[in-house]
Amino acid sequence: MRVIIVGGGKALYFLGRNFASKGYEVAIVNKDPEECRRLSRELTVEVICGDGGDEHILAQAGARRADAVLAIAPRDQDNLVICQLASLQFGVPRTVALANDPDNVEVFEQLGVSAFSTTNIVGSLIEQRAALEEITNLLPVGEGRVNVTEILLPEDAPVAGKQLKDIVLPENTLVAVVIRDGDPIVPRGDNDLRTGDTVVLITLPENHGAALKIITGEGR
Amino acid sequence: MTNDHYVVIVGCGRVGSILANKLSAAGNSLVVIDIDESTFDDLSSEFSGFRLAGDATQIALLREAKLQKADTLIATTHDDNVNLMVAQVARNIFKTPLVMARVYDPKREQVYQRLGIRTICPTAVAASLFMEALAGETDRDKESAL
Structure with a gap:
């Protein structure tokens, strides 16, 4: 399974590590050159430095043969566009967007993009x-x-x-x-x-x- | 455009503020949204609409702007993805009759035209104007050579 993860921070690092350890073929897309250098030093995954909303960058990350794209950037609009480009331009079968604003889970679903909200998940876990x-x-x-x-x-x-x-x-x-x-x-x-x-x-x-x-x- | 429309403009930069001033002066009802309040300084004395400071990718803010009542939404921020998201939310969720978005990246523009979003790509517009001007010059050169 080939997975592309777009985003940054700790969540990206640990997801990348986790997927790689499961034997998935992982490509990470991150905008920050410094973070990219660190990621490629610490992880055994492909790291592409650039804007995940740019078709060239997605192509470089192997979107054409990807099974899933996971967009977990800090801005919801970027996650939406990344998932839409991946599915419309590259036919990626599964795309999932992080909705930082929990209201956007419903918005994204209405726009045809699967979404999740960590706020909702953590909230309901704590309640349970x-x-x-x-x-x-x-x-x-x-x-x-x-x-x-x-x-x-x-x-x-x-x-x-x-x-x-x-x-x-x-x-x-x-x-x-x-x-x-x-x-x-x-x-x-x-x-x-x-x-x-x-x-x-x-x-x-x-x-x-x-x-x-x-x-x-x-x-x- | 007739002058009794309810228009929401997202992004009060150079283009957004010019549009807002002109449409307001022509008698339309305007709401201008920008995340940076200081951009509202570019609105002229002709502007008699509402100013709303905040993040238009949050649906709560669009509700506050009464987008459900708007005839038109124009997304002109400097960020393609903001414009594309806001335009889709307006079209598909608020059912705004006329939705337009500025998109700098020509490739992104093509994808969203297929999704039924009316886009204007300044990059493509400028390039084709240069090409036309260039063609005009070449024609003139040919004429003077004759």
Whole structure:
């Protein structure tokens, strides 16, 4: 897999190192000649010095045969244009832009560019960790499109004492396993949930929060 | 252009301020946005519109400029990528009927014309004016030779 990363700073350095260690073919594009010298000294990746929004530079970074372009520069407008050029001019199949302004995640998606916001990601991680000691995110499956979550049912859980068929969960949500006193059960509609049960829940990210709220009762 | 349009201009540099002054003097409603407040000094006494200091790549600022009500948006900052982003946001999200952007890089201009953004490329315009002038000179040389 060939990945082009455009940007700078620590995030660029560590992403480059991480991808290279996974065996990806990595090219880094950075505007600052000094930073470029340092990057090529410290990393075993290709470093191209220049403006990632310039077609020549993208071509030099091997955009024609790249599988993915990741734009993580500090200015959102640059990330947008870099991703659009990569996909429109070079047919790069996957482009992802960092939206420094969280509002721009939606803006970029409406303009046809996949985007993420570190503010949103870090924010929701902190909320999950801080508020939910009884909840463990086991693993993201399907490239992060599916969450598998383990929940220890607290005493005040609104679902405690109810049968599964009477619990209205959002769409695309499944109580996959209930572990009671160390014994796993794959539950059906007439199984009930009790305080102290550990529930393994499968959700999609869009209704993850809603499902957790129904099960634990805590507003989040 | 008739004189009752609502026009938002992003970038109050030399081109932006001339446009703002002329369009305002002609009776249009203007909002001028620039990240650097001191550029508003270039607006003349003919200018009777609003000045908004801030970053136009933040959608909140465009809402503050009431872009949803605008007839026209012109993006004339010195930064191609700012102009291209603002123009696309205006066209695709705010549904502004007429959107124009200045783009210095001719290659970038071609890509965005395909996306339906009306662009003006000063680099290409200047080059073709030079070429025309050059052709004119050559013609005159030929004529005088005859």
